[in-house]
Amino acid sequence: MEKRTKDIIRLFVLSLSLMVLGCAKHPSVEVPVEGFDAFPSARDFDPPGKVFRKDADGKIWPVGLLKVTTQSGHEETLAISKKEHVSLGGFFKSIGVAENVLPAELKNKLSSEIEVELASVSGTREYLDDDSDVYPAIIALFRRVPFKKDNEYYLIRETIASTELTFRSKVNWAAEVGANAEIKKIINANTEAHWENENAVSMVKKFQSPLRIWFKAEKIMPKEALGIGPAEIQFDLVTTAGALKLGIDKQPDNP
Amino acid sequence: MLSVKLPLALLTLTMLLPSCCTCTCSGSSSGKIKKGILNSYLFKAADRFYPTTEISSADKFPRLNDKQLKEIEQEMADLLKTIQKLHSKEYNYVNKVFVGRALAKADAKIKITSRNVPICQVAPDNATIELDVKIAQALFRGALLDYFDHTDVFFREQFLKVSDIKPDEPDREGKIIKTFMKKKSEIERTATHTCVGDVFDMVSADRLEESSWPQLAGVGLSSVGLMNRYQGSALFMIAHEYGHIVLQHRERLKKAREEGLKEKDPIAAECQARAGLESEADTYAVVLLTNLQGPIPMEMVGMDKITGYDNFFRYVYQLGGFPEDRQQDCSYPDLDQRRILARSVEEAIWQKKEDALSMELDKQFIKLIEKSQ
Numbered sequence: 001m002e003k004r005t006k007d008i009i010r011l012f013v014l015s016l017s018l019m020v021l022g023c024a025k026h027p028s029v030e031v032p033v034e035g036f037d038a039f040p041s042a043r044d045f046d047p048p049g050k051v052f053r054k055d056a057d058g059k060i061w062p063v064g065l066l067k068v069t070t071q072s073g074h075e076e077t078l079a080i081s082k083k084e085h086v087s088l089g090g091f092f093k094s095i096g097v098a099e100n101v102l103p104a105e106l107k108n109k110l111s112s113e114i115e116v117e118l119a120s121v122s123g124t125r126e127y128l129d130d131d132s133d134v135y136p137a138i139i140a141l142f143r144r145v146p147f148k149k150d151n152e153y154y155l156i157r158e159t160i161a162s163t164e165l166t167f168r169s170k171v172n173w174a175a176e177v178g179a180n181a182e183i184k185k186i187i188n189a190n191t192e193a194h195w196e197n198e199n200a201v202s203m204v205k206k207f208q209s210p211l212r213i214w215f216k217a218e219k220i221m222p223k224e225a226l227g228i229g230p231a232e233i234q235f236d237l238v239t240t241a242g243a244l245k246l247g248i249d250k251q252p253d254n255p
Numbered sequence: 256m257l258s259v260k261l262p263l264a265l266l267t268l269t270m271l272l273p274s275c276c277t278c279t280c281s282g283s284s285s286g287k288i289k290k291g292i293l294n295s296y297l298f299k300a301a302d303r304f305y306p307t308t309e310i311s312s313a314d315k316f317p318r319l320n321d322k323q324l325k326e327i328e329q330e331m332a333d334l335l336k337t338i339q340k341l342h343s344k345e346y347n348y349v350n351k352v353f354v355g356r357a358l359a360k361a362d363a364k365i366k367i368t369s370r371n372v373p374i375c376q377v378a379p380d381n382a383t384i385e386l387d388v389k390i391a392q393a394l395f396r397g398a399l400l401d402y403f404d405h406t407d408v409f410f411r412e413q414f415l416k417v418s419d420i421k422p423d424e425p426d427r428e429g430k431i432i433k434t435f436m437k438k439k440s441e442i443e444r445t446a447t448h449t450c451v452g453d454v455f456d457m458v459s460a461d462r463l464e465e466s467s468w469p470q471l472a473g474v475g476l477s478s479v480g481l482m483n484r485y486q487g488s489a490l491f492m493i494a495h496e497y498g499h500i501v502l503q504h505r506e507r508l509k510k511a512r513e514e515g516l517k518e519k520d521p522i523a524a525e526c527q528a529r530a531g532l533e534s535e536a537d538t539y540a541v542v543l544l545t546n547l548q549g550p551i552p553m554e555m556v557g558m559d560k561i562t563g564y565d566n567f568f569r570y571v572y573q574l575g576g577f578p579e580d581r582q583q584d585c586s587y588p589d590l591d592q593r594r595i596l597a598r599s600v601e602e603a604i605w606q607k608k609e610d611a612l613s614m615e616l617d618k619q620f621i622k623l624i625e626k627s628q
Contacts, residue, residue, distance in 0.1 A: 132316050132371035132388075139372060225385070226499045226508070226532065227376030228492055228567075229577030230587045234376070 035216050035241035036160065038084055038118050041094070042211035048128045048159055051141060051220070052244060054152040060246060063153065064145055066137035072126040080160065080214055081119035088114050088173060095167060095203050096191045103186075105177045116169045120162035124210045127158040134237070138220060142233050153220035154244040155237065161210035167193070168202040175199070217244040286447035288471040293443070295478040296485060300395040301439055303327075308436060313396060313428040314574070316371040319388055324367050327391050331365040331493065334486070335384065338494050338543065339363065342501060345546050352542055353502055353535070361500045365493075367391070373576045375492055377499045384496045390575045394492075396428065397570030398485035402477070403431055410477040414438060414470075442474060487563030488571050490547075491540050498539030504532045526585035533588055534596060537564065541600045564597040 039046065049066035086094075089110035092102065099107070128134050138155070147153075174183040180199075187193045193203035218237040225234050283291075292298060303326075304317045319327075342349065343360060350357040366385050368374055374387035403411055404422070412418040415434050420427055499505070508528060515524030544562045568590055 130318070132318065132369055135370035135372045223379050225376035225378055226496075226504055226536075227374070228495045228533075228536070229373055229375065229572055229575065230579075230585075231373065231376070232578050 035239060036080060036082070036158075036214040037217070037242060037244065037246065038082060039159075039212055039215055040246050042162075042165055042205065042207060042213050044209075044211055046156060046159070046212060046215070048126050048156050049137070050156040051138070052154045052156075052217075052246075053148065054154070054244070055148075056150050060244070064141050066128075066134065066141055066155070068128055068133045068137045070126050071129050072124060074122075074124050075160075076122050079119070079121045080123075081117055082214075083115055083117050085113045086116050087111050091116055091167075091169060095187070095193045095201075097186060098190070101186055101190060103177075103179050103182050106174075106179060106183070109173070109177060112173070114169055114173055116167060118213070119166040119168070120160070120164060120213050122164075123160040123162040123213075125158065125160050126212075131237070138235070139232050147222075147233055149222075152243075154217045155220055156215050157218045157237075157239075158216040159212045160214040161212045163207050163210050165205045165207075165211075165213055166202060167205070168200060170198075170200045171195075172199065215244075215246075216241070219243055283472075283475075284447070284450040285445075285468045285471050286449060288468070288475045289442070289445060289447045292471060292475050292478055295475075296482045297478040298439060298442075300485075301436065304392045304395055305432060305436060308440075310429065310433050310436065312426075313432050314392075314576075316389060317392060319369060324369060324388070327386075327388070328365050328367045331367070331384075331386060331391075331489065334489055334493050335363060335365055335497065337547075338490065338497050341543055341547055342497070345543060348546070349539070349542060353539065356502055356507075358501045358503065361497070363497055363500055373578075375496065375575070377496050377505070379505075381500060381505050384493065390492075390571070393571045393575035394485055394489050396432075396574045397488055397566055398481050399431065399435070400428060400570050400574075401566045402481045402484050409473045410480075414474055414477065442471070445471065447471070483561070484563075484566055487544075487561045488567040489563070490544055490561060491563035491567050492571070494540035494543050495536045498536035498543075499532070502532075502535060502539060504536065508532060522585075529585050530588045534593070537593055537597055538600050540564070541597045542604065545601050545604045562597070562601055564594065564601075568594045568597075 047065070048070050049068045051063040051066065053061050053063050055061065087110060088106075089099065091114060092099070092110075094116075099110070102110075134155070171180070171183065174180045184195050187195060187201055191203060192205075193201050195201055217240070219240045221236045221238045223234050223236060225231070303319065303323055306317065339360075346357065346359050350359075362382050364383055366378070366383050368385055368387045370387050371389055372387055373389055374385050375390045376385050377383070378385050403415075415431070415438055417431060417434050420430055424430070508525075511528035512521075512525050515521040515528070518524040541562055541564060547561055572590065
């Protein structure tokens, strides 16, 4: 083999190995999932386009659904976990424990808050991607429903659905009331939850078809602008993570 | 037979002519004119707002990319700069008209949104003029319709050949735009020549108007006329919004609202204040743009009016989708009333200018007589 040909082969092999090494060093792609909050329960309703309002007392009310086209796609790499503060009663409800089977010393603690970790892997993301659909649809909604000036309005902009949801919570509250063993028994007897060694309870909920677990909301922020022509309602959509606190134990009230 | 012989005779003549005299060919060639037309606002805006040949309706909202949004933003920012310069130049006069309420200078910028809603307003920061693509599209549609209806016989009857479309015909605008887009693609395919080539083209064509130069020259003139219509209404609109800023309308509205609380009906008091401010912003735009034209009205020298309010209120306002008249609790001033007010302000300014001009002429005349004596 000629020297020139050998040099070319060497150069090729060197380039290839450099490329392979370079590839191996690439960091894994992280899917940005910031700004999502959990729905009160996994659900097949409340898609992107749903509008809620918060009244002057902080109560959440559903307002209506925008007539818009939703985009969707499956994301295999998607993994979200989020810590939520919920009431103890809400937590028991979520894992399927009825209030009447709980020990009396725990019943008066049901309103106290505990930390729960929610996690889902792999999901179907649904979202509204085009402002030119969303803004006219909001104006059309407020033609049907009166806009209350003293309320805050929120739009569900994105949701993530999954076929599996994991709840996990440390059960130090059980020890606090001295009912560790009894609660362990209730959970094991009444739910699919699993009592872990480090005094934490976890449960994996599986659904036959994907249910919406996470949502990202935008605030419909009214504004006062002076313009050459009238506007039915003037507003901007502003991303405000965590502003719409539906919470896993706070169902929206009926209007 | 004659059609073959005549070009041949002319060709022979042009070959013989250089031997006894020199021929020069000056002016724009069809190639140069075509280039100008393809870069004109008329064609650029048509591509921007109607990117496909399938036009389902004239008001279909165009989904523009970032580059196109930036282009519109730049066009509007250039117009805003013109308004700001004019305001600085005419500040003393403007401030006198608005009884000392005008600021000498105010920062402002344009922000283009793509929300498919009628937005043309000053944002709460009192410096950003927000304008939606829907209104930018309405400016193009308004200029095209106004030009079609009122100005150019060539554009309507010879270029588009749609003189049979009646004013009350259903989907009239859609038909005009579809025809225009068809003709536009014909222009894009039109063969062009150099100056000398155009002469041969005109000579060899069976009918003069079928050769490319007269066609392109006609469309070139139409595109300039249409551009003037568009700029007139865009300038009026931006001047109106800038008027809100320099006449301190936000501050005055706040004050009026506070004072209105003492009134029996605070909402009615606020609405009245709002309507007054809108009329004042209209007046500001007319005052400023009338002074942009110099001592003689532009239509007197065969150009389109630059004040633009007529086109804006007749076409752009409705095409842009502004709702009937209500803004939450308040009614806007009546559209016809706004147009009448704008016209009366414009006429009053011209009357004053005319009086001043004739007074000056009288003075000069008297001086001349005195000198000659």
